[in-house]
Amino acid sequence: MTALPILTAEEQRVLGCLLEKEVTVPASYPLTLNALRTACNQSSSREPVVDYDERQVQDAVRALKDRGLVRVTWMDYGKRTLKYSQAAVEVLDLPDDERALLTVLLLRGAQAPGELKTRTDRLHGFGGRDEVEAVLQRMAQRDEPLVRQLERKPGQQDNRWIHLLGDVPAEVGPAVAVDREQVLTDGVEARDEALIAAYDALADLEPDPMPTTAFEDWFITHVAELAGPHQTADVGCGLGDTTLLLAEAGALPTGFDLSPRMVEQARERNLDVEFQVGDFRKLLRPGNDAGWGAILAWYAFIHLAPSEFAAVVKHLAQTLLPDGVLAFAVHVGNAVEPVTRWQGEEVAVPLVLHDPAEVRRAVAAAGLKAQSFLVSDDEGPDRLYLIAQPE
Template sequence: MPFDPRSTPLNPVQARVLATLMEKARTVPDSYPLSVNALLNGCNQKSSRDPVMELDEGDVQQALDDLLRQSLVTPVSGNRTQRWEHNFPRGVGVPEQSAVLLSLLLLRGPQTAAELRLNAERWHRFADISSVEAFLDELQERSEEKGGPLVVLLPRAPGAREPRWATLLGGPIDLSALPAAPAARAAASSGAEQRIAALEARVEQLEAQLHALCQQLGVEPTSAPTQD
């Protein structure tokens, strides 16, 4: 039976942990599965996250234990450190493309179809916005037998050109608690945010190369400090 958010919705920490595992499996596959420390760093990133969180190792471990009971993550034994991988598509019962869209919504909050296509570039290249919308429509029309809808199209915010989509993996959406869509959001990231994202991508690549080298040498890489 696929994960049913109506009976056991994800809390914010569980959502962040699960979506971060999904993200890193796609963007830095050489360093995946992740140790708890690497996962913590990913959860606490300052860019590509809404909201930004300040979790500690205990928060992440508790979320992993909860997700394990729901068959959404799996522990993997390493040389010295236990690592973790997600079971997102199978656990939730959706194809890979839908899992990408759901993970982006968990990491960044409500987004338009155009924003989702842009933000998914490093995860999966959707042919066009129509293909993104097709998967979103499928998630919204998901049958009750499969666990019901997993996304909802929100009412268009004042001043916004396009409506945004939100995930229901965390339970029903409280429309009154949603912030208004910033006017500049449709233009995606600012120049500063793009530079930060590029730097983080480069750091991830270097960490992946270090991890691969350490595996070849049979040593465990030194854990990186938690980001401030």
């Protein structure tokens, strides 16, 4: 084709849904009008969330059909129903990798390469951010470019990309969109090595005990109460201050941390509490019980990329007793801060702020029912405190 079609927002959403559902739910594809409307209006993996009526979807389908981007099929078996499928892959000559990126850009607007890597997992397996960027560059260098890189704005740490199948708004997406996957640019192992080195060095500075608010004291004590007579794991325990608070509240805690020097210092500072070097992503059940009565992750997830969060929560949930609890605190927002202040000292490793909705979805996906508390004040990012139990 000699020129790209210019699609309305409704047409972009409909086409994106047809591209997506052909890959993710092939058994029910092509889609009926009702199924297509549901796909357009779903609240997950869509930005913005919309509430199209049947007429809006029908008008968009008709316009796309006129451009040759949608096919209409009359099913001649069972209930005679019109069904819809995409033809854009042939019209635009899209290989699988370009198709996946275009689909997510149609459904979610401007995004950075790291976000696209995460959000295309079900559509195409990219090897990493570099591969995503290479495909985006290829799409941008077509005779009729399909995508364009936006100028980086103040506060952004990565360039975002948009598709060119419609008018580009003056302001696309959130005012500050940050690629929170950037902490994995060099891979998980490199990130972990940097964390261990940073926290080993911090441990040798012997920072002061961690101050807690009255609410945080209540929260930790409540976790100890919920654990009852069963053992508690304090993961990412650092110097063991929260582990000691758990013990003082009557729990039977073991502190785990990835930093050997942190664990050494924790043992010296809290002689009556058990500490082990350990990775909470590989946490095992206690040796003398069927599971943990409670797991506390006190700002232990602050260096995880969003793509890691759900898997970590699911793994920890699997090590709980049937009535055990998973409790954690995280900073929330849409940013990556280059330096973390930890117990009065600076740690030169990025702090990842997590989306509260994504956090709650991860908890629900792990089979847990959550009670959460969102706290805002003038002291840095907002914080989410959450206690969850198996449903």
